[in-house]
Amino acid sequence: MKRSLGYIKAFVLVALIGLLYGFAEKRHKSREIRKVEVKFTDTENLYVTEEVVNKLLIQNNSAVSSIDKETLDLNRVEALLNEHEMIENAEVYLTLDGKLKAEVSQRKPIGRVVGNSSFYLDKNGELMPLSQFYTARVPLMFGFDGANVSKAYNIVNYIKNDEFLTRHITGISRLKGDKYILELRELDFELYLGDSSNVALKFNNFKAFYKKAQKEKKLDTYKKVNLQFGDQVVCTKK
Template sequence: MKFKWSYIQLPFLLVLVAFLYGFSEQRNNARKINGVHVEFMMGENLYVTEEAVNKLLIQNEVASAEIGKEILDLNRVEKLLNQHDMIENAEVFLSLNGKLQTKISQRKPIGRSVGETSFYLDRNGEVMPLSTHYSARVPLLEGMSSENVREAFPLVTYIHNDEFLTRNITGIRRLPGAKFELELREMDFKIYLGKAENLDLKFNNFKAFYKKAMNDEKLETYKKVNLQFGDQVVCTKK
C-alpha cells in the first residue's frame, strides 16, 4: 500500500493554521495596554478635560500599563465613563497597537438655574452640575429647583432651537402656577408668556410684534408684552 501524502496534506495544514492562530491570539492577549487616546466628539472638551478622563481611568486601575488586554473589560470602562457627571455618552475600544481609544460626547447645557442652588439644565431635560472649567452662555433660569425645572424644559428647548430667541432672550423666570416671564438682552420690557404651551403661536406673534415695533421705533416705549392669550399680543406702555 503506497503512502499517499495528499491524503494527510490538507488536515495537516488546517491543524498548522489553527495552531499558529491560537499562538498569535495568545501573544496578542498577553500584551499590555499601550496608553490611552481620548477623542471628544465635535471637537469640544468644555466641561470635562482629557486630563480628567485619564485621571478617572487611572484611579480605577483601567489605564495602567500593567493590565493585559485579555483582562480588560471594555463594558466596565464605558460604564465608568458614562457615570461621569459631564459625559453624555462614551464609546471605548482597543486599537491594533494596543492603545485604549475613547470617544466622548459631553452633555450640552441649554439653561442655567440661579438662586439657592445653581445647576445646568441639559438638552435631555436632566439636571447637570456646573463645571469648574467652562461657563456656558445660556439663559438664566430663576425661581426653579431640581424638582420643578422640568416644567421649563419644553420652553428652554424651544428657545435653544430658535436663532432669534436664543439671540434675544437671556432670562426665564418661573412664576406661581408654572407660568413664565422672559427677559430680553437689549430691551428693558418683560415678556409675560403664561404657561409653556402653544409656543409656536405665541412666539410667532411676538416676532411679528417685535419686527413692527422696531420698524416704528417704538420698542423703547413698552414695559410689558403679554403673550398669554396666544392669538394676540397685549402691550403695556411705560
C-alpha cells in the same frame, strides 16, 4: 497509502496553522496598551476634560502601560464613562496597534437654574450638575428647583433651538401658578409669557411684534409686552 499520507499532511498543516493563529492571538492580547486617545464629538465646550476621561479609561489611575489587552474589560470601562454625570454617551475600543480609543459625547445644557441649589437643565430635560471646567452660556432660570424645572423644559428647549430667541433671551423667571417672565439682553421691557402652553405661537407673535416695533423704532417705548393670550400681543407703554 499515498492518500492516507496526504490526509496526514493536511491535518498537520491545519493543526500548525491553528497553533500559530492561537499563539499570535494570545501574544496580541498580552501586548500592553501604549497609548490612550480621547475624541470628543463636540469640542466647542468641554464640561469634562480629556484628563478625567483618561483616568476613567484606565480604571485604577495606574500607568497605561501596566494594563494589557487581555485583562482590560472594555464593557466595564465603557460603563464607567457612561455613568459620569457630564457624559451622554461613550464608545471605547482597541486598535490593532495597541491604542485604547474613546469617542465621547457630552451632555448639553440648555438652561441654568440659579438659587439655593444651582444646576443645569440639559437638552433631554434632565438635571445636570455644573462643571468646574466650563460655564455654559444659556438662559438663567430663577425661582426653580429640581421638582418644578421640568415644567419649563419646552420653553427653554424652544429658545435653545431658535437663533433669534437665543440671541435675545437671557433669563426666565418662574412665578406662582407656573407663569413665566422672560428677560431680554438689550431691552428693558418685561416680556410676560404666561404659562408654558402654545409656546411656538407665542414666540412667533413676539418675533413679528419685535420686527414691526423695531422698524417703527418703538421698542424703547414699552414697559411690558404680554404674550399670554396666544393670538395677540398686548403692550403697555411707559
